[in-house]
Amino acid sequence: MSTPTAQLAAAGVSIWLDDLSRQRIITGNLADLIATRNVTGVTTNPTIFAGALANGESYAGQVKVLAERGASTDEAIFEITTDDVRAASDVFQPVFAATDGVDGRVSIEVSPDLAHDTEATIAEAKKLAAAVDRPNALIKIPATKAGLPAITEVIGAGISVNVTLIFSLERYGEVIDAYLAGVEKAKAAGHDISTLQSVASFFVSRVDTEVDKRLAAIGTPEAKALTSKAGIANARLAYELFEQRFADDRAKELLAAGATVQRPLWASTGVKDPNLPDTLYVTELVAPGTVNTMPEKTLQATFDHGVLEGDTITGNYADAHAVFDQLAAVGVDFADVTQVLEDEGVEKFIASWHELQETVSTALKSSLQGDA
Template identity: 65%
Template sequence: MSNDKLAQLSEAGVSIWLDDLSRERLNTGNLAELIRDKHVVGVTTNPTIFANAMSKGEAYDEQTRELAARGADVEATIRELTTTDVRNAADLFRDVYTATNGVDGRVSIEVDPRLAKDSDKTVAEAQDLWKTVDRPNVLIKIPATEEGLPAITKTLAEGISVNVTLIFSVERYRAVIEAYFAGLEQAKANGHDLKGIHSVASFFVSRVDTEIDKRLDAIGTDAATALRGEAAIANARLAYAAFEELFASDRWKALAEAGANPQRPLWASTGVKDPQYSDTRYVDQLVVKDTVNTMPEKTLDAAGDHAEITGDTVTGKGPDAQVVFDKLRVVGIDIDDVFLTLENEGVEKFEKSWTELLETVTGQLEKAKD
């Protein structure tokens, strides 16, 4: 292994993706530099990322003026601005995509978060985004809500590659894998080449510690305090154990023989929220082959500077992780309520960001018309 921390992470089988995208990153060459110098092989976006990008600077002004002159409404303008960024990023990653046979070089774009509870509209939006971006290395992000599960299956059945997002519980993750299998089976029946369909399952990490730590602090006992910061990494390790189990099944083996690609676990929400914790804990404690870690740039820089990459820190740790959750229940943590709360908050956060995006772009359109 090289001395470069990020190279070590990559060599350990973890694909490093950047959890951010903006017109400025594309125009200044910053993203190209991260690909060249920081081993970044993919990008994830979400409504919050685009809301932040479009509220700063002037990078979107010219295209917004052109759209305003054509009479585009705010929804159409957002669609043009975001898909342009994703398309250009996908082109930037095309060499990575080719070199990895489509495994990496991926850029994700999320369906309108207001559709998270509507399966049919989510599928229609996913199809429209896929056609609009028109790049083989795009992933369409669909949230793993109960209504999202059938949408994931139907979207995959159309031959569309999917990033399943907002996964918090291992139980829901198992349902996501089942939805993936069903989607591939239907895609095969529909005549699609399974080799061309890729997927990742975005399992959220830091938010689990944030929510459970808050509840542990409220309980306040020594036993509760001793469990602070234990839940998120344990939860992710249990998810990986589920991945290993289900992707060793006969059902998966039949799909693999037909050319299917495994749906890789992706560690999302890897920025550390609590300053008491190491700022690289959701990177170096989740090192295992055939996974993705998507990081905000602050976490990427921290990992590159001082992450302790010591090889696989996940495989075989499922039993110890289960012990953590058993202890959480004993001290009074309602695990099911934690995950329900996190899912609802996740959807609400992205809906709020979408509203902010609508307000920002509405203002920019009005300014462009003046």
């Protein structure tokens, strides 16, 4: 009897863990999740690293060495996080080889402080890629207006990219354009475009959180009936756009030359409303060639009691469009929703980045004082 996570993988969904710590790597927990939970990749962000470092004795030795060397806070963060990503990339090397480079991927994010600075994002992405120096690393770049040209430039330099913080279909279309332009640039520069991989991270539960708040304020029976429907509908329409755009002439020409599609990735898939099934954003977003990056709690819930019913996306486009018509009819301004979410998403990652800086700065000082 196959497990729900095995069934999910068989349906064409790559399961990535939305968490990384040195403890997971050195205890063998990460390898165990690969072996028993069908995990084929890992994503990280500043919040994840802040949590890992705040609770991680496994970093003490390295922090001590960095402190004695006189490393700055940002230098220490760079070294610690790239070491973790390099080590995780090595753990995933067999998956990377077995999937011809599609999976076995580990993501690391450029500093969120650079989210509105194109040139600085490009420079840091290249620096991170060089420091990690693993073919299965993905550099995360946010899908802000300033991030779009950075995505093109970094992919054009032959670096694989995870585009994060996508909320709207309009922005997703621009992300696909940025990816295709990057592949064209890489091809012109003589890079092997068959080795370039990219995912487009579409956030799901955050959409429901914001929309449901607005529906509750509207308060009509029609509004309340739409509760918790926007996130899944939005993601399903993203997959529809993915299918359309990678079947057009521009994409087909690149695919024929060896390029790969930029896969949709479902992010923010932990359920925030306790009234909803805890596997909702997994079982309702199943389609071939997608990635679902899950917090461990969601991963374990899926393994334990997820009910998989095959493809739950491609036959539901009409229903998804209907949800958006109904949202507009009751007065939800979805363009405003997605702008608020993008702004909040960047702000939250910046706050987590500053928390990470504070954690590392304190650890560096404590380490030196411990020697005094």
